[in-house]
Amino acid sequence: MSDNTKAIFTGDRCLSCTSCMANCPVMAAVKEYRGPKLVGPAHGRMHFSQEDIEESLNYCSNCKSCDRACPSGVAVSTLNMLQRAEYYKKHEHLRHEDMLAHGERMAKLIRMMPFGATFSNIGMSIGKTLGIFSALGLAGERNMPAYASTSFKDGFKRIKQAPASKKLVMFTGCFINDNEPQVGQAFVKVMNANGYEVLIDEGFNCCGSPLVVTGFLDEARQHADNNVARILDWKRKGIPVVTPCTSCSLMLKEEYHELFGEHEMHEAAQNVYDAFEFLEILQERGEFNENVKPLNQKLLYHVPCHLKSQAIGLPAQNILEEYKVAKVQTADAGCCGISGNYGFRKDKYEISMKIGAKLFERVKQQDFDKVISDCGTCRMQIHHGTNIKPVHPIEILAKAYA
Numbered sequence: 001m002s003d004n005t006k007a008i009f010t011g012d013r014c015l016s017c018t019s020c021m022a023n024c025p026v027m028a029a030v031k032e033y034r035g036p037k038l039v040g041p042a043h044g045r046m047h048f049s050q051e052d053i054e055e056s057l058n059y060c061s062n063c064k065s066c067d068r069a070c071p072s073g074v075a076v077s078t079l080n081m082l083q084r085a086e087y088y089k090k091h092e093h094l095r096h097e098d099m100l101a102h103g104e105r106m107a108k109l110i111r112m113m114p115f116g117a118t119f120s121n122i123g124m125s126i127g128k129t130l131g132i133f134s135a136l137g138l139a140g141e142r143n144m145p146a147y148a149s150t151s152f153k154d155g156f157k158r159i160k161q162a163p164a165s166k167k168l169v170m171f172t173g174c175f176i177n178d179n180e181p182q183v184g185q186a187f188v189k190v191m192n193a194n195g196y197e198v199l200i201d202e203g204f205n206c207c208g209s210p211l212v213v214t215g216f217l218d219e220a221r222q223h224a225d226n227n228v229a230r231i232l233d234w235k236r237k238g239i240p241v242v243t244p245c246t247s248c249s250l251m252l253k254e255e256y257h258e259l260f261g262e263h264e265m266h267e268a269a270q271n272v273y274d275a276f277e278f279l280e281i282l283q284e285r286g287e288f289n290e291n292v293k294p295l296n297q298k299l300l301y302h303v304p305c306h307l308k309s310q311a312i313g314l315p316a317q318n319i320l321e322e323y324k325v326a327k328v329q330t331a332d333a334g335c336c337g338i339s340g341n342y343g344f345r346k347d348k349y350e351i352s353m354k355i356g357a358k359l360f361e362r363v364k365q366q367d368f369d370k371v372i373s374d375c376g377t378c379r380m381q382i383h384h385g386t387n388i389k390p391v392h393p394i395e396i397l398a399k400a401y402a
């Protein structure tokens with residue numbers, strides 16, 4: 001582990017107040033989980049020397065609820081992820097962990113084959129029916145995210161944008177690029193409507209979040225180094241990097257620096273914005289395009305954990321309500337339970353569904369027109385738990401621009 005990691009120094013601030021434990025959704029759902037205080041700061045102080053830590057640490061989903069609850073600023077979830085990486089220095093990864101961590105690699109291979117997306121979707125459907133997912137250690141009850149026939153980046157080349165002096169670089173995120181390109185298209189429409197030309201940097205890697213949570217920290221570091229160098233390049237040109245994926249924005253803005261501690265990572269973070277955070281900045285500057293039409297809809301908003309962790313408030317709700325695009329009510333039902341690839345693991349499926357149960361109940365009340373959430377896997381989990389398909393709030397705003 002690098003001595004530069006910022007998180008490791010925060011463990012000594014722990015007051016043993018147990019606030020993190022009271023707010024950990026996994027601890028509430030699984031009695032075997034010993035909880036964030038023990039696996040985070042307590043073991044962190046022992047410099048991860050115990051060989052037996054993993055059994056319990058394996059339950060942590062990296063939802064970051066503990067970090068938000070901690071009055072002392074202990075980076076509990078990051079301490080957990082650093083310990084998990086230590087564990088995998090001495091232990092082999094399981095096959096499904098490797099698969100879930102390397103979605104970007106898999107998607108690139110599929111995109112290289114003619115009709116690769118179609119064949120993969122058929123293969124995944126057959127695999128689920130025959131129980132192959134389950135045999136591989138994946139949650140057989142779930143559909144894996146289907147590949148879009150055309151990736152966002154391929155479709156982007158055909159989007160006609162008027163050249164503009166104001167430019168931003170879109171960090172697409174893997175899920176939007178490969179599975180939900182319509183979110184990316186909505187993002188481009190909204191940013192164009194606000195006078196920005198959207199650029200794509202093909203040199204970006206996956207942010208690395210799936211690698212971090214599965215203990216591939218060295219690979220995540222390579223992604224971080226590459227992405228940070230590119231973000232700093234854009235920063236020198238005065239062009240911001242903006243993403244509609246909350247887990248990507250959290251990783252680029254906070255987690256790189258917390259995990260690896262390099263000064264450049266902190267500097268790069270100053271040039272990264274979540275999509276609605278960026279729009280809210282435009283609004284504050286008086287540059288937001290207010291020419292939106294009301295959609296007369298009532299929206300239920302599931303706020304992703306990884307948006308809450310950014311401490312930027314609820315910019316999507318603020319924008320949609322301020323301009324009377326829609327009425328937005330927050331679900332206030334806690335974590336959805338899926339936490340990136342956590343709920344895709346066979347041994348974590350039931351836990352993820354138990355955590356999400358309160359949210360599913362809230363969604364099923366159906367006293368709204370649509371469900372919105374900024375996070376792709378939260379949207380998948382809500383769809384899986386309720387059969388109601390949520391959309392990204394940027395899709396709502398895009399509709400409001402004629």
Ligand code: SF4
Pocket residue numbers: 023024025026027035036059060061062063064065066067076077080
């Ligand atoms: S990151 Fe989430 S699951 Fe892990 S210890 Fe913290 S609150 Fe619990």
Ligand code: SF4
Pocket residue numbers: 013014015016017018019020021036037040041069070071072073074076
């Ligand atoms: S909330 Fe923070 S200070 Fe309190 S026990 Fe957890 S890590 Fe320690």
